[in-house]
Amino acid sequence: MHKLFVLLMFPLLSFSQQNIGKAEALLMQKKYVSAENLLQLIIAEHPKNLKAIELFGDAYGYQKKWDDAITQYKKLVEAKPLEANYHYKYGGALGMKALQVNKFIALTIIGDVKEAFLTAAKLDTKHINTRWALVELYMQLPAIVGGSQSKSLQYANELEALSKVDGYLAKGYIYEYDEQPDLAEKYYKMAITEGGSLTCYEKLSRFYESTNTPEKAISTIEASQKKHKRNALHYQIGKVAAEYNVQLAKGEQCLQTYIKNYRAEDGVPIAWANYRLAQIYKHQNKKEKALRAITLAISELPEIQVFKEEKLKIDQL
Known part of the structure; x- marks a missing residue:
């Protein structure tokens, strides 16, 4: 009899798993509303399916519906209180909500955020x-509610023990945030030497931009391009050149290369490359070329307000 029951239930379980797989695929495709709708149906039939609940929370999170995400993640924490990742997601959603509400409400949330993250860290020493x-x-966090560079460095050291690259990046972040640029640069460079991923180069180049050293930012992006051969990095070089009015010839060449080799996976639409070209031509007082480039940008993405504002500036040359 028990075997018969299992056989009868198997098609239902298989159907549920199939739909969960579809929901995961929809999230990967950034079709968050479709995923939300599908998961709502799945959970209506299987209200205790923890994977479906987790994905439901993720779907809400991607849409910045933090209260709804918190509700789903709290169910997970209550169902499996020893699962570190559930506490992590719950704390993350609470933290994002705290960023969106007024300071007084945020203060009432911060304690729960901290508790969730600390619980996750205790449950999984490698998380x-x-x-x-x-x-x-x-x-x-302000010091008055528990903010502390020393505690931040404590967890950066724990990260370094798990992953040197993450540890170095974390320390770079800490010293950048604390306005200690020499130390921040040191650790970002150490991360590149240790790992050399796109993320490592990106952290250093953005640091250079934030410290108003665009020449160093361009050199860093060029080093990343040399290693990783990503067309998207051509756009990044052009962007820095256009924004900071430096190395304009190189910026123009990189943007033209980006447009020529563009594929959807490069991420930034061609319209933005034309916008950056227009900025470069404006810096060079090449009004005709600038107008041609910005007109292309507007025709491709007419809803972008900064394109229209740039055209007004070019018209005044």
């Missing part, structure tokens, strides 16, 4: 994302 969250939390 990298939780330690990153604690690094950022302790740096961003």
Whole structure:
């Protein structure tokens, strides 16, 4: 009889798993509303399916519906209180809500955020994302409610023990946030030497932009392009050149290369490359070329307000 029951139930379970797989695919495709709608149906039939609940929370989170995400993640924490990742996601959603409400309400939430992350860190001594969250939390919190560079560095050291690259990036972040640029640069460079991923180069180039050293930013992006051969990096070089009015010839060449080799996976639409070209031509007082480039940008993405504002500036040359 028991075997018969299992056989009868198997098609239902298989159907549920199939739909969960579809929901995961929709999230990967950034079709968050469709995923939300599908998961709502799945949970209506299987209200205790933890995977479906987690994905439901993720679908809400991607849409920045933090109260709804919190509700789903709280169910997970209550169902499996020893699962570190559930506490991490719950704390993350609470933290994002705290950023969107007024300071008085945020103060009532921060304690729960901290408790969730600390619980996750205690439950899983190798949970990298939780330690990153604690690094950022302790740096961003005012000292009066528990902010502490020393605690942030404590979790950066724990990260370094798990992953040298993450540890170095975390320390770069801490010292950048604390306005200690020499130390920030040191650790971002150490991360590149240790790992050399796109993320490592991106952190250093953005640091250089934030410290108004665009020449160094361009050199860093060029080094990344040399190693990783990504067309998207041509756009990044052109963007820095256009924004800071430096190395304009190189910026123009990189943007033309980006447009010529563009594929959807490069991420930034061609319209933005034309906008950056228009900025470069404006810096060079090449009004005709600038107008041609900005007109292309507007025709491709007519709803972007900064394109229209740029055209007004070019018209006045």
